[in-house]
Amino acid sequence: MMTGDEYRASLDDGRATFFEGEQIFDLPGHPILGITVDSAAAGYDRFHDPAPGAVGAFMAVPGSAKELREQVELHETVDLLTHVTYASIMTLLTAADRIEATLPDQAARIRAWVKDAQRRDVRITQCITDAKGDRSRRPGNQDDPDAYVRVIERRSDGIVIRGAKLHISAASMGHELMTIPTKGMKPGEDQYSVACMVPVGAPGVKIINTTYAPRHADTRDFPMSGNHHTPEGFVIFEDVFVPSDRVFLAGEHPEFAAVFAHSLGLWERLGGLAAFVTGYDRLVGLERVGHIKEKISDMMINATLIRASLEAAIENCSVTSDGAAFPSELYTNVGKYHGAANYALMVRHLHDIAGGSILTAPGMADLDNEQTGHLVRKYMGTLQSVDGIYRSKLFHAIRDYTADALGGWYAVTNLQAGGGLYAQRIVSRLHYDLEHAKKLALEAAHMGESANGSA
Ligand SMILES: Cc1cc2nc3c(=O)[nH]c(=O)nc-3n(C[C@H](O)[C@H](O)[C@H](O)COP(=O)(O)OP(=O)(O)OC[C@H]3O[C@@H](n4cnc5c(N)ncnc54)[C@H](O)[C@@H]3O)c2cc1C
Secondary structure, eight states: OOOHHHHHHHTOSOOEEEETTEEOSOTTTOTTHHHHHHHHHHHHHHHOOOSTTOOOGGGOOOOSHHHHHHHHHHHTTSOHHHHHHHHHHHHHHHHHHHHTTTOHHHHHHHHHHHHHHHHHTOOEEEEOOBOOSSTTSOGGGOSSGGGSOEEEEEETTEEEEEEEEEEEETGGGSSEEEEOOSSOOOTTOGGGOEEEEEETTSTTEEEEEEOOOOOOSOGGGOTTTTTOOOOEEEEEEEEEEEEGGGEEEESOOGGGHHHHHHHHHHHHHHHHHHHHHHHHHHHHHHOOOTTOHHHHHHHHHHHHHHHHHHHHHHHTOEEOTTSOEEOOHHHHHHHHHHHHHHHHHHHHHHHHHHOTHHHHOOOHHHHHSTTTHHHHHHHHOOSTTSOHHHHHHHHHHHIIIIISHHHHHHHHHHHHTTSOHHHHHHHHHHHSOHHHHHHHHHHHTTOTTOTTSOO
């Protein structure tokens, strides 16, 4: 396994990664992106095991509800790159399981690749969301055929792909881009049915980074985003060659394209749901004003429902013939949907209760200043027991988490990451037991099961 320093060195692989108009040649040394590299390097050091052939504990495939819960709890404590690596591995294994019966060679190739990736101890990011062009048109019916990533050439030793994948979390920080279709493809859209693993440093890959990292000299005013942030990558594939042993769908079998996206959706939404459990509790905890009980009760009820969904997703997991435990599709999607749909309401309650100091509390350096510090402390205080420094820090945390760059990032990400509400609604509908619900309704109406109402 790699150490943190070996990980840092491994990023010097000729990758073409850009930030604010310039190519970055030294990611670890970059004043902003380097902070994310440090978080990822700490993840390497945390899980490092020098034994030959060791695999990080964060990679373990759960085999029961208990192990699934342990993995979910562990992943709440890891950096984003480590987490998406695990979710990618689980996505690939889930997809292998689902295609095995019809495409055994591809399933075997996926499993062999996963083993090799674990041996190399690489980090993997998830390239799913295509540029998509005109949303009302199918991939094969766009003005620009590159709106969805596609195979432009088949060779005896691999394929050449072209297109772009947008909003890819931590793309520049990993080693491998898990590139899979964003949705199901139809007959005639074969060229868009492509699933493969692309090294970040492969010729033709370009990544443009954006980040919510604060641009402020004093990171104490940004207690959450100041020292931990992860950029998103705008990943472009300019005619990239991918060797056969890294190709799982090679512009064929459009009927299997959706398997990859759905497999990812499950693991991505489980991660999203687990993050909501902590996030919702954090929003409740940030608000301590006793007299606005109704709103706080609402927040507590929502936080508890989210936790209950995660519990139900884990407890109702299914175990495959391989012995791998997958969370329940229904509870994962419904919980993630509920968390995403109600996040804005939770933040609204918090802002309503907390007041304007969320935005205007003086900075920590103003508290340090001899001329202003004691005054800020005096006027930012409330009760004798609640001193101005304490309140200022709380307001900085609320602003950073909900009302500044990181807050804006959460507002959009909670809705969109893992697919929008629309996608979660579709999967929820697919797994809900509608027949049972219909039966109950008909019984209540004393209509039996027949369409004309006769018992
Ligand atoms: C911070 C962040 C990190 C992300 N990380 C990743 C990542 O690591 N990897 C990755 O692959 N993606 C990632 N995503 C992308 C995320 O999955 C997408 O943002 C999401 O799927 C919506 O796609 P879009 O942004 O292209 O928006 P659009 O496609 O424009 O969609 C906007 C809304 O319209 C809905 N919609 C779109 N098309 C239709 C249609 N035909 N019919 C009905 N409704 C439709 C969508 O569900 C969505 O609600 C990330 C997004 C964010 C914001």
